[in-house]
Amino acid sequence: MNNFSYTKIKELSDASVLLKDHKGNKAIAGGTNIVDLMKYFVVEANTLVDLNGISGMDALTETETGSVLLGALMTNAATAYHPVIEEKYPLLSRTILAGASGQIRNMATNGGNLLQKTRCYYFYDPHVPCNKREPGSGCPAVKGYNRIHAILGHSQDCIAVFPSDMCVALAALNATVHVKSAEGKRQIDFEDFHRLPGNSPEIDNNLKEGEIITAIELPNEDFSQNYSYLKLRDRSSYAFALVSVATAFKIENNRITEARIALGGVAHKPWRSHEAEEYLKGKSPDREHFAQAAEIILADAKGFKHNRFKIKLARKAIIRNCMMALEPDSQRPGAKPSL
Template sequence: MNNFAYTKAVDINNAISKINENDNNKIIAGGTNIIDLLKYFITEADTLIDINSISEMKKISELPDGRIRLGTLMTNADTAYHPVIEEKYTLLSKAILAGASAQIRNMATNGGNLLQRTRCYYFYDIHTPCNKREPGSGCSAIKGYNRIHAILGHSDHCIAVFPSDMCVALAALDAVVNVTGKNGFRSVPFADFHRLPGDSPHLDNNLEKGEIITSIDLPHKGFSKNYSYLKLRDRSSYSFALVSVATALEIENNLIKEARIALGGVAHKPWRVKKAEDLLVNKEPNAENFATAAEVILAGAHGFEHNTFKIDLAKKAIVRNCMMALDPRSQRPGAKPSL
């Protein structure tokens, strides 16, 4: 870990001013990812700017049009257990609680969750080539051990995946990310916030230099009747997803009126295919139709030596999770939904 200065920001404008003083200044909130990045010499900071004193970023509020605004400094735990989130956006609550350990959720913030970096082994090993860590050095994962890596949206430069559970649910809910920088305030649709690797995998998202996430807006529709979050991993304890699925359905008279299906653990960003969701509209909610949608979602998927199994796993996970969404009670411990 390199030496760095430490300072506290008193408000959003002060934080923006401090972050723009030096290209190598970094924000710290919960610190559950940035500290690891510093310890492993993956990133350096001249100054860490602590934003935890900005109280307006620590609350949840209802907007005049019925949307819910999540403060970026709310912890993952406080968000997941908030009565409004538990009741109206249960899918988001379930996804958050599937991620990390309780201790980390008690520290990690909503904004930090969106900004966390990949858990690719080679990204964290500074002695191996990694285009995400050192652009132009190569991607060790492509011909290395790539069990946890991408099957969708990857490039010749990077096959890393984005690790967040919370973001998979936010993608399914069509959340909006609000950011503020030296050029003012702007809102970014969640689908446009994270990036695919292309030829610049070191860029995880579309934040402009010196911008700070101030809040996340949840649309009025929370899909509180038919939802499910499924996380498949190598062990049931704290572990990142091999494949995860967030499903939100609106059903009337045994017909699907709207479908949202987002995947995690398969790409450089949460993965949604609107064409597949549209195919389900006015269809019966059954395993056959969900399987058809799964084929469309995984169209073009390509695995590598150790992770081709994830393609079939993802298809089966989509069907299973969509069926679970028909009866959220099936998500209780020990319940086994029938397909």
């Protein structure tokens, strides 16, 4: 770890200036990702700008329109167990609790979750090339050991995946990211927040210099009856997803009136197919239609030497999770789903 300075900020405008005008400075909140990156010499910081002194960003608030604002400094644990989230957005609660460990969820913040870096082996090893770490140096994962890597949206410059569980649910729920800088405020649709790698994989998201996430807004939509999150991984706890699926339906008279399906562990950002979701509208909620939706979602999937299994795995995961969404209580410990 390099030597660095530390400062705790009380005003968001001060933090914005420190981060915009001094490129070597980095923001820290929970620190569960950036501290690791610094220990591995993947990221260096001249100054760590601690955001935890900024008031008003660590709570959940309900708006007059019925939407919910999650403060960027609110912890993952506080979010998952908040009664409003458990009641109105149980998909998000289940998804958060599938990630990391209890200790990490107690520290990790909502804003930081959106900004975490890939867990690609090559990105974490400063002794090998990596276009995300050193643009133009190459992507050894393309021809190397790529078991955990992307099957959708990748490029020859990068086949890394985005590791967040929480963000998969936020994508499915059509969240909006609120950001602020010295230049003012703006909102970013969650779908547009993260980027695919293209030829600039070092740019993870569409934040501008000096912009800081202040809140995540969840729209006033009821997906509390039919939802599910399925995370397939190498071990049952504290492991990143090989494939994950967040599913939410609105169903009336045995017909799907609204469908949301988002995938994690398969791309550089949470992956959604609006075409597949439109296909499901008006259809009966059954395995045959879910299988066709899976085919639409994975139509352009392309694997590499060690991760081609992910395509078949994702297909089965989509179908299974859609069926699970029809019986949310089947996900409780000890329950036996009738799938």
